[in-house]
Amino acid sequence: MGKELVVNTRYFRMFPSDKFLGYATEEFKADLDRTAFLVVDVYGYGVDPNDPVPSYMEEKHLKGARPALSWLKSADHEERIVKDALLPALQAARKIGMKIIFLNNSAPKIGLKHSEFGKLLERHLNTYMETMFAEDNVDPREYHYGKSDHLKISGILQPQEDEYFIRKHVYDGFVGTRLDLCLRYLNIKNIFVVGFSNDACMFTTAVDALWHNYKVVLLRDTTLANNEYSKEDQEKLLNTQRMTKLMESLYCVSITSEEFIEATKNLK
Amino acid sequence: MGKKLKVNTRYYRLFPAEKYLGYAFEEYVADIDETAFLVVDVYGLGHHPDDPVPTWKKGAHNKRDRPALAWLGSADHEQVIVKEALLPALNAARKIGMKVIYLNNSAPRIGLAHSEFSKVLRRQLNTDMERMFAEDNIDPREYHYGDSDHVKISKLLEPKEGEYFIRKHVYSGFVGTRLDLLLRYLGIHNLFTVGFSADACLLTTVIDALWHDYKVILLRDTTLANDFPEEQAELLGTKRMIKLMESLYCVSITSKEFIEATTNLIS
Numbered sequence: 315m316g317k318e319l320v321v322n323t324r325y326f327r328m329f330p331s332d333k334f335l336g337y338a339t340e341e342f343k344a345d346l347d348r349t350a351f352l353v354v355d356v357y358g359y360g361v362d363p364n365d366p367v368p369s370y371m372e373e374k375h376l377k378g379a380r381p382a383l384s385w386l387k388s389a390d391h392e393e394r395i396v397k398d399a400l401l402p403a404l405q406a407a408r409k410i411g412m413k414i415i416f417l418n419n420s421a422p423k424i425g426l427k428h429s430e431f432g433k434l435l436e437r438h439l440n441t442y443m444e445t446m447f448a449e450d451n452v453d454p455r456e457y458h459y460g461k462s463d464h465l466k467i468s469g470i471l472q473p474q475e476d477e478y479f480i481r482k483h484v485y486d487g488f489v490g491t492r493l494d495l496c497l498r499y500l501n502i503k504n505i506f507v508v509g510f511s512n513d514a515c516m517f518t519t520a521v522d523a524l525w526h527n528y529k530v531v532l533l534r535d536t537t538l539a540n541n542e543y544s545k546e547d548q549e550k551l552l553n554t555q556r557m558t559k560l561m562e563s564l565y566c567v568s569i570t571s572e573e574f575i576e577a578t579k580n581l582k
Numbered sequence: 583m584g585k586k587l588k589v590n591t592r593y594y595r596l597f598p599a600e601k602y603l604g605y606a607f608e609e610y611v612a613d614i615d616e617t618a619f620l621v622v623d624v625y626g627l628g629h630h631p632d633d634p635v636p637t638w639k640k641g642a643h644n645k646r647d648r649p650a651l652a653w654l655g656s657a658d659h660e661q662v663i664v665k666e667a668l669l670p671a672l673n674a675a676r677k678i679g680m681k682v683i684y685l686n687n688s689a690p691r692i693g694l695a696h697s698e699f700s701k702v703l704r705r706q707l708n709t710d711m712e713r714m715f716a717e718d719n720i721d722p723r724e725y726h727y728g729d730s731d732h733v734k735i736s737k738l739l740e741p742k743e744g745e746y747f748i749r750k751h752v753y754s755g756f757v758g759t760r761l762d763l764l765l766r767y768l769g770i771h772n773l774f775t776v777g778f779s780a781d782a783c784l785l786t787t788v789i790d791a792l793w794h795d796y797k798v799i800l801l802r803d804t805t806l807a808n809d810f811p812e813e814q815a816e817l818l819g820t821k822r823m824i825k826l827m828e829s830l831y832c833v834s835i836t837s838k839e840f841i842e843a844t845t846n847l848i849s
Contacts, residue, residue: 329708
């Protein structure tokens with residue numbers, strides 16, 4: 315048995331049926347050797363001052379270009395979340411030698427535009443995967459090649475040597491990828507998860523992690539939703555909060571980035 | 583090529599980034615031979631006057647017993663939804679010979695108590711799968727045997743002969759089941775989906791259906807979520823989950839629109 319990370323996880327009790335008990339906490343000890351830090355879709359330029367200006371901010375941008383999430387001001391929130399919570403937690407995980415796995419959207423050449431998911435992204439998000447997710451650092455026989463910067467990761471969030479980087483093509487990081495195999499090869503049981511978004515990619519990956527029998531601990535201040543519909547939603551992040559509460563009720567437990575960092579300083 | 587069902591599906595446009603366009607419609611034509619009607623977790627006694635009184639309604643019940651969903655008032659809402667929307671739509675699907683597939687929770691003997699999912703259910707819902715999902719009409723070598731009535735289906739909603747019934751053990755009907763194989767064997771591409779709940783079983787089955795490349799059309803008035811107390815009066819949680827699905831996972835119609843379409847099949 316290696317070192318252990320001890321965290322006080324939070325969850326929401328949906329019982330008894332006549333009056334929910336609400337939030338409670340439970341101590342969880344994660345064997346460091348069996349634990350990974352999963353970084354979901356943290357792409358998008360602009361977090362680091364040295365990043366190129368993202369194309370959606372340029373006047374003559376690609377049709378349909380947008381920040382990583384679907385609403386314009388999400389970029390400001392992401393920047394704050396990354397700097398205040400996500401990156402400090404990632405660095406703390408690195409410091410104790412936790413295995414780090416990045417998941418990132420991509421456009422493999424598998425007939426995406428014919429898929430129901432490809433059609434949905436076009437219809438609901440005006441997002442054309444084969445152009446918007448095209449990259450210039452891939453083998454064009456395997457992935458759609460192009461100059462889009464949509465999926466580029468900021469300088470301050472780049473994966474480091476020996477960290478894992480897995481391309482996915484739907485929201486869920488387990489679908490059609492080697493994520494489950496990677497976790498099995500590394501003998502992982504516990505996943506601390508950060509990233510975007512908590513109504514699509516991060517959410518469905520956390521759900522599928524549960525179906526694959528991983529223990530999921532969400533760092534709840536490191537995420538944001540797409541479905542902030544109204545001005546009030548966007549100002550108060552009402553749906554981000556609702557999605558986090560949904561996850562804490564039916565899918566996983568959570569801690570804050572600060573609690574995570576604190577725990578990394580007090581390994582048992 | 584057989585007959586077709588033509589529906590005007592609704593979805594939510596999350597673009598452009600500065601101001602979402604919101605709801606829009608798209609006509610969709612579904613070949614009936616390639617279409618199934620998926621009935622998710624409609625269990626719970628009490629919809630039919632001849633149903634036994636459900637355990638959770640009896641005075642001396644185990645305090646863990648509850649309606650199918652987590653909140654007490656959900657049972658009354660389910661009753662209205664089933665009678666006014668879900669059952670009429672199901673009967674309309676039957677009338678045109680659409681393939682009908684039920685998904686129902688269960689407790690297979692696969693070490694559930696050791697699973698992370700079971701731990702979530704115990705911790706967050708006070709639900710012990712091996713007791714609450716135990717049934718008395720199964721092979722006890724395969725499933726946990728018991729006299730819980732939690733996953734029993736009302737007489738009103740019982741599957742009919744020739745319909746399919748698939749037991750599942752997590753929210754999603756695709757995980758560890760034969761659902762995907764069944765759909766492939768039947769040559770299905772389109773799923774009209776009804777049932778519960780909009781934030782767990784129905785939601786995750788819809789999501790997994792998308793990953794398996796099925797076209798999902800939610801009948802949006804046939805579902806309900808595990809609403810939080812502050813949401814229950816106006817079903818705000820249910821409404822949010824439907825909007826989430828229409829934004830990021832599927833399209834929708836109403837039960838009335840579905841029924842209307844079944845009476846106007848096109849060739």
